[in-house]
Amino acid sequence: MGGTMLRRVTLSLIVATAAIGSGVLASGSALADGALAIAFPPDISKDGFAIGYTYNYADPEEARNRALESCRTSKSATESVRELCMVIATFRNECFAFAMDPNAGTPGVGFSIASDKEKAEIRALAFCAATAGKERREFCKIERSYCDTTK
Secondary structure (H helix, E strand, O other): OOHHHHHHHHHHHHHHHHHHHHOOEOOOOOOOOEEEEEEOOOOHHHHEOEEEEEOOOOOHHHHHHHHHHHHHOOOOEOHHHHOOOEEEEEEOOOEEEEEEOOOOOOOOEEEEEEOOHHHHHHHHHHHHHHHHOOOOHHHOEEEEEEEOOOO
């Protein structure tokens, strides 16, 4: 399997794992105080990526809409990448974390939703390391992490 194809498969697995790990898929009918939207192009190193998130919203539809809007207006990606934004998970009374390799032009990106902030950060760092590649794993760092007000 070529590097680009392997990266695409790895990213697909990460997206699916993050959504399943949260216990709530975006297409589910569960209520949500927060939502996570992402755009992962086939070559993150070249095209960048976009992320949008919300938390502590009373209305689950509003949380999804705001996360999607945030992703689509991200300054870290091109317009063509922002068009790929989609809500991948919703959450309530949970925490989320976002990690990345801060070096421009590297593929390391990770995110997670978990029952507490520490678990979310550990998982986001692990996902980042999985996408960063052998030489850049240790450079992943938490960029953002938030919990609903009840956490």
